[in-house]
Amino acid sequence: MSGAAAGFADTRRHYPVLDGLRGFAALTVVAFHLCEAHAPNRFAQVINHGYLAVDFFFLLSGFVIGYAYDDRWRRMSLGEFFQRRLIRLHPMIVVAMLVGALAFYVQGGTLFPMIADTPLWRVLLIMVVGMTLLPVPPALDLRGWGEMHPLNGPAWSLFFEYVANVVYALVLRRLPNRMLAVLALLAGAVLVHYLVAGPNGDVIGGWSLEPVQFRLGFTRLAYPFCAGLLLSRVVRPGHIAYGFPLAAAILLATMALPRIGGPATLWMNGLYEAVCIVVLFPLVVWLGASARAGAHTGRACAALGGLSYPLYIVHYPFVYTYTAWTNEHHVSLRDGLPVAAATFAACVALAWLLLKYYDEPVRAWLTQRWMERKPALAAPAANS
Template sequence: MIKSTNKHFEILDGLRGVAAIIVVLFHILEAFALGNRPDQIINHGYLAVDFFFVLSGFVIGYAYDNRWDKMTLTEFFKRRIIRLQPMVIIGSIIGAVTLYAQASPELFPLINDAPIWKVLVVMVIGFTMIPVGQSMDVRGWQEMYPLNGPGWTLFFEYIAYTVYAFILRKLPNIILIILAVIAGALLMHYAVTGERGDMAGGWALNETELKIGFIRLTYPFLSGLLLSRLMKPTHIKNAFLWCSLIMTVVLSVPRIGGEQIWMNGLYEGLVILIIFPLIVYIGANGEIKSNKTKKVAKFLGDISYPIYITHYPLIYLYTAWVFDEVLKGKASYEMAFVYGALTFILSILIAWVAVKFYDEPLRKWWSSKWLKRS
């Protein structure tokens, strides 16, 4: 099969894992905020999605820009499907299996009335990454993937891959720079003037959420793609440590500005425009010398995508329990901490088991059947 001789960025793999772990912690703690963003701990954890988009643009550009003389469009999309779809399927199955256990009439008003046939149809549709509208909602949160909410980011990833394969890969850098400047300006405009004062959103199949999703996708992906083309290799010491610290800090900063919501939007816009590409640049130019750190980065990289795409059904369960028991005084916050820790550990365990005993073997088998040999 066609293989890339490009460098493997083990630090970027590890950073993807760091961001994914922060997302899981963000979602666990989000159960106590219930949409009241100023109260959210690890307040800007949702911005990890924007980092993923930057990283995706960089990795796609670096891995594929120099291979189109040997690779067809079909081959490219096969590779993307092989990489992403196995875990998409597992995430959808876990979401379906646990759905009725997530039942909380106040929090998820549609679950108890959702017939099994409808849940199964939504699950199978979820296998394909085709989003569903409100008529197929089985939860009541208007998610385009109601069994596994984070699937919305994969929806936009596939859009980015398609635009890259048909258009962006052919464009000269100057055109990409112009497009990135325009996209960055639109992002900052929304961040500062938007009614929410933040960049959260993109998960529903309606005009407002789709607009947010495309705004969040376009600049980050273009900036990552440009970085893969324009980056001048250098060597940065302790890159993994510094990038992990920066990532943790910027995603954990409390909400900024109080009622002056534009200040929080400005912060988030600057993080996406400047900090995330900088993290990718530093990570791409670093090197891990310690064997122990290499193992940590590899482990984080291995579970990064699996934990992201499989953890949320557990979050639904935990959030429903917190809402019905803890916030109504039936259970203690000490018990919530214990259950939250168990949710975190179980999320990691499911991801590791899935990647080692399902994802990697299936991708290897699909690759042997689907991809060209050279």
């Protein structure tokens, strides 16, 4: 949400490059998930660390929420804050679950044989529950992956995004910077310990209500969100030329790097991911906030930022379908590349159509209906 209403204007600096970085990361996630369909295990993935985009999103979200809302609480109620967050996030959640349900029955075959026998009422029930973003229990799983949102797996991160918003509104916004720094330090220590001493040497997971996975979701959320919030309060952006290509290059390098070490040296990859999340991603956000955006860069970043959330939340039903096809026909990455490219393009096209003809109009209507005569809160990034 951006702009002004009811005579209230916001003259604070806008961060268009942060919008662009969010979109760039979303594109990388789609490519990672398509390549993942061909990976026999976590040690042989292409764009191997693409899942770290979620941790980057959490950090960027903390920064954006702090920047957009920290100084507004004297004239904004809790109800207004939650209304604004629902308007920003929930229309796409509803349509993403519908897309997942419409695509469900073409995702079967040898990979998901249970799909053919799944009754329609069960799919519709899970779709309706998913539209609320409430997790479904393992007993309602549809394909054996244990997802809390079986029709659209990445919605798990939006569930934790909502949790972060609630905790921010009730607790974190009230904390002085020193206490927030201590909290971020403790959360960072838990994250680093899990990565270096944990069972997998990575942060893959968080999408299931299974206790270990659910705790991992909170572990992935806590440090980045708190660190991003703290960053928005204490760090003053500079003025860096070519900040967008530099920050995007760092993001791509961190997410595309092959897995470090093997099954006997899990700590090596864990240490790498800890450095990425704890050190490099805050640096990327600072670079993005400090970057100078010319006219062409600004337009590109605006387009990427607008596309980022719709693309992230609607692409995975296509990935289910592509993964089922590659498994059914034993397709290699090389042979499947044309279909993967077409799937990628279809994801982008659908995301753009939904942004222009559904998300933006619906949010505008809801804003006018719910927030009429209330001051609008300009936000520095597309997904605020």
